[in-house]
Amino acid sequence: xxxxxxxxHDPQTVPEVIALLGKLENARLLAGGQSLMPMLNMRLxxxxxxxxxxxxxxxxxxxxxxxxxxxxAMTRQRDVEFDERxxxxxxxxxxxxxxxxxxxxRNRGTIGGSLCHLDPSAELVAIAAAMDAIVTVQxxxxxxxxxxxxxxxxxxxxxxxxxxxVTSVRFPLxxxxxxxxxxxxxxxxxxxxxVSAAALLEEDGxxxxxxxxxxxxGIAPAPVRARDAEKxxxxxxxxxxxxxxxxxxxxxxEAMEDVHVTAAYRRQLAAVLSRRALEKAHERVARN
Amino acid sequence: xxxxxxISVSVNGVRRDAEVxxxxxxxxFLRQQLELTGTHLGCExxxxxxCTVLLDGRSVRSCLMLAVQANGRAxxxxxxxxPADGGLHPLQEAFREHHGLQCGFCTPGxxxxxxxxxxxxxxxxxxxxxxxxxxxxxxxTGYQGIVxxxxxxxxxxxx
Numbered sequence: 050x051x052x053x054x055x056x057x058h059d060p061q062t063v064p065e066v067i068a069l070l071g072k073l074e075n076a077r078l079l080a081g082g083q084s085l086m087p088m089l090n091m092r093l094x095x096x097x098x099x100x101x102x103x104x105x106x107x108x109x110x111x112x113x114x115x116x117x118x119x120x121x122a123m124t125r126q127r128d129v130e131f132d133e134r135x136x137x138x139x140x141x142x143x144x145x146x147x148x149x150x151x152x153x154x155r156n157r158g159t160i161g162g163s164l165c166h167l168d169p170s171a172e173l174v175a176i177a178a179a180m181d182a183i184v185t186v187q188x189x190x191x192x193x194x195x196x197x198x199x200x201x202x203x204x205x206x207x208x209x210x211x212x213x214x215v216t217s218v219r220f221p222l223x224x225x226x227x228x229x230x231x232x233x234x235x236x237x238x239x240x241x242x243x244v245s246a247a248a249l250l251e252e253d254g255x256x257x258x259x260x261x262x263x264x265x266x267g268i269a270p271a272p273v274r275a276r277d278a279e280k281x282x283x284x285x286x287x288x289x290x291x292x293x294x295x296x297x298x299x300x301x302x303e304a305m306e307d308v309h310v311t312a313a314y315r316r317q318l319a320a321v322l323s324r325r326a327l328e329k330a331h332e333r334v335a336r337n
Numbered sequence: 338x339x340x341x342x343x344i345s346v347s348v349n350g351v352r353r354d355a356e357v358x359x360x361x362x363x364x365x366f367l368r369q370q371l372e373l374t375g376t377h378l379g380c381e382x383x384x385x386x387x388c389t390v391l392l393d394g395r396s397v398r399s400c401l402m403l404a405v406q407a408n409g410r411a412x413x414x415x416x417x418x419x420p421a422d423g424g425l426h427p428l429q430e431a432f433r434e435h436h437g438l439q440c441g442f443c444t445p446g447x448x449x450x451x452x453x454x455x456x457x458x459x460x461x462x463x464x465x466x467x468x469x470x471x472x473x474x475x476x477x478t479g480y481q482g483i484v485x486x487x488x489x490x491x492x493x494x495x496x
Contacts, residue, residue, distance in 0.1 A: 050360055051381055057359035086401040087382035103406055151472025156395040239471040
């Protein structure tokens, strides 16, 4: 048998999950299992209890809520991929989710699982940063909202407190007709991104940028919003020179180095991918 | 909380009741308890795609699921693709015709993955087929024969 010994619990409601988390020692939540199951099979994780969220039906949904999309934590990545509302209202998320793993992993993997796992190169984590998502968690003392900027607490560690679980994520939507692009560099399609860039742009009728969001994934433990580049962009007139300048601002970001590539290589990718993402987003701004 | 549980799963259209250790993966359940060894295990951590099966019609990696999680669900393995009265599934025919396999280790995962893909995309391009099988590793064919087989099967299934 591959995984170590554990006790298995399959609650059906959120209050049951919270009650279990309150009484069990060394418990792990099992969402889609596309990261935790490999860790169990390799015995890198050894929980005494697995609390399986897959029977908690109330956690799987996609809803439009005013100017936001509300997505339940146990919504499969596949269901995000095929949802018409996501495609129409957050094409950035649609473009990004197509690059999450493979069909077989998207059929199981969930949005809440991806955000809690917080892989530095995860696409949905970068999207949550790019869109200023709000993560709703529930625990023994009720529900609370965590702005995504405060959600990562360290490498692959979230700001969840003991006994809490993520129940939903709210993605504030950008104005209809906004420009968007998600670009990643990986060795093969579906591999972990070495660096990714997510760009969102709103422009007025005269080509002036009125709102900009630029996020780099894979360069640091958590996604980085390129604030300097965003300041350069906001209020400026879209041009190749402007996007090159914004890309160059991203070259100055702190970048990690690992067995795959050096920090300098990541900074080069950050500069190039952010420029390309901005150019593509600009081309996609709807013009009447 | 006991270390094992009773489950009831439909496998290739047949109801199977079993007592399984809670930490048993779906892949090991299929291979060891049901002796359906057509589902192959390569990496056992979700990289190679050899263990792909269909869970209620959707492709999943059976090494990344517990057998208890399949309780009440319908599983299709490679053994369930061919018609019950003999012969091969059109995709299997196409693999034979186009040399879509050499050692055959990746084939069960390729087939189950492509069954779902061709159902959702009856007229794929070669590029789309390559993306669809990007989660399945083959070390013999260079993928060329597999892509041709998938395109050939798509044509046959449309006819």
